[in-house]
Amino acid sequence: MKRFNKNLLKGAVVAALTLGTSAAVLADSLTFSGWGGAQQDAERKAYLQPAAKALGIVIKEDNMDGLAAVRAQVMSGKPKWDVVELGSTECAQAQQEGLVEPLDYSVIDATHVDKNVVSSHWIASHAYATVVAWAEGSDAPVAKNWQQFFDPQVKGARALYRQPWLTMEAALLGDGVAAKDLYPLDVERAIKVLSRIKPQVVNWWSAGADSAQLLRSREVDFLAIWNGRVNEVKASGDAVDYSFDGALLSHDCLIVPKGSANKALAMKLIAEIIKPQSQATLATLIPYSPVNAQAYELPMITQELAARLPTSPQNIDKVVSVSPQWWVENQEAVRQRFALFLAN
C-alpha cells in the first residue's frame, strides 16, 4: 500500500512536470528589446501587450542602447533578443554588417509603408522629425526655418544636434539646396555653412532631454530639436513654437538579430507592430508618428493630433526624408570630419 502510494506520487509528479513543460512549450515566447523608458512603456501598451494576446505568446522585454549591444549579442552566437528596435541609420548598418535576418514580407504587410524605409532586412517602426523650434516673446531675433537658422545675420543663441546626420542636412537646406538634391550630401559645403554660425552655437546637444532643457531654460533662443521633445515643452504651457517646414524625417526601425531562436514568431510580432491599429495607438500615447499611412484613417487620430505628427497627410509634404543608406556608406569619414569641425 505504502509502496503503491509512493509510486502513485512519483507518477503524479512526473505527469505534472511533463504537463508543466509542455504547457511552457505551448505558450511560445520571444524577447523584444527597445530603448526603455517612456518610449518602451508606450510601445508595451500600444502593441506589445495586444500582440502577445493576439498571437497567444509571452513577450519578454529587455533594454539596450543601440547597435553595439546587438553586435555583442550576435557575436556571442546565441542572441537572447528576437526583435530589436534601433535608431535612424543603425538598422541599415546592422544589415551591412550581416548582423540581421531577412524579414518575411509574406507575413509583414508593408503595402502602406513608405518604400524608403522598408528594406529586405529591416523596417521602420515609427517616425520623428527634427524641427526648428523657437522661444516666443524673446528680445533676441529668432529663426523660424533653416534659412534663417544658418544666416549669421540672425544674431541669437542657438543649439544643434551633436551628430553630423540631421545637422548637415539642415545646413544644406538652409543654404538653399533643394530637398530632392540633398543626397549625396556635399559635406564640405555643409561644413562651410556650419562654420558661418558656429560662434553663435551655444550648445551641440547629444541627448533629447538636454535639447528640451536648453529651450525651457532659455539657454538658447532657437534650436534644432525633435518634434516630440518640443511638443512636450509646448504642451507644458511654455511659450515656444515650432514648424514642420523642412523638418527632417528620421525613423526608428526593427530588426531580427542573426541567429534568433524564434524567427517565425519575430516576423509575426513585427507584422503586428506595423498594423495601422498599433501605429495609431502608439501616436496617441507618445508623439511618435505612424509609418503606416492607413493609421491616419483610424478615428483615434484626431485632426488635432494629426497636426502634431510629421507623417500626417497635412505635414508629410513639408518634411524631408533622411537617407539611412547614404549615412551607412559615408559615416566613417563624415563623422571624423564633423568631429574635427566641432573640436577646432
Place this chain on the structure above:
Amino acid sequence: MSGAGSGALNARELHSAQQRERWYLMGSGLPALLLVLLTFVLPIGWLFWLSLFDANGQLTIANYTRLLEPIYVLTFVQTFKISIIVTITCVLIGYPYAYFMIKGPRWLANLAMGLLLVSLWTSLLVRTYAWLIILQRRGIANDLLMSLGITDAPLALVHNLTGTVIGMVHIMLPFMILPLFAAMKSIDPIYNQAAAAFGASPSRAFRDVFLPLSLPGLAAGATLVFVITLGFYVTPALLGGGKVQMISMRIESDVSMYANWGAASSLGVVLLVATLFMLFIVKKSAGLGRRGE
C-alpha cells in the same frame, strides 16, 4: 662546541620560522593579487590583443595608424591640456585649503573637512548638472555678476572649456586635498618651531621646512587628479556643450561606429601608455619617488 652548534641550529630554525611567517603574511595578499590579475591585468592584456585585429579578425596595425589622423591628435592634445589645467588649478586651490584645514581654527577646519566630504559623497552627475544650472545664461552666477555691475551681458560660463574646467576642478578637488591633508597632518609642528628658534620667519619656515615635507602629498594628489581627469567622460560631455573633445568621448563614438572593438581598444592602449609615460617623466624630473619612500 656543542653550544655553538646548537646556536647555529637555533639560528637556522629562527630563520626558517621567519621565512614561513613572511610567506604566510604575503599569502594573505594573494586573494587581492588574484583579483587584480583577473579584473585588471587580464582585461588590459585582452584590450591590447583586440587592438591588433580588424573587423574580420585579421592582424592589422590600422587601429594605430588611424590615430595619426588630425581628429585623434587634436583629441589627445586637448585631453592632456584639460587634464593639466585641471591639475594645476586643483593644486592652486587645494594646497591653501589643506593648509587651512591644518592650521586654521578647529571648528572652521572641521567645517572645511565636512564640506569637502559632502561634495565627495554627492553623485558626480548631480554635481555636474548643478554646475550647468549655476553657470547657464540665466543662472545664478550670471545674475550675480550682472547685479554687481561686473558685466552687462551674460558671460558664456558653460557649454565650453571654462564650464568644463570649473566642473572638473570641483569634482577632483577632494582627490587633491585629502592626500595633501594626510601628508601635512603627519608633519610634526616641532620642525616649524625649530626653524623659528633658529630665527626663520614664518614664510621662510614654510618655504624651507613645511613645503618640502608636504611635497609627497602634493605629488600623490596631483597624480590622482591628473590620471582620473584623463579618463573623464560625463562632465566634459555635459558641460562642454559639444565643443570639448576628450578621449573617452572618442572611444564611445568609435565603439558605436566601428564593427570591432579594436578601433576603440587602440585608443585605450595609447591613453594608458601615454599616461604611464607622463607619470614616469613626472617621477624622474621631480625626484619625488625617492622622497616618498
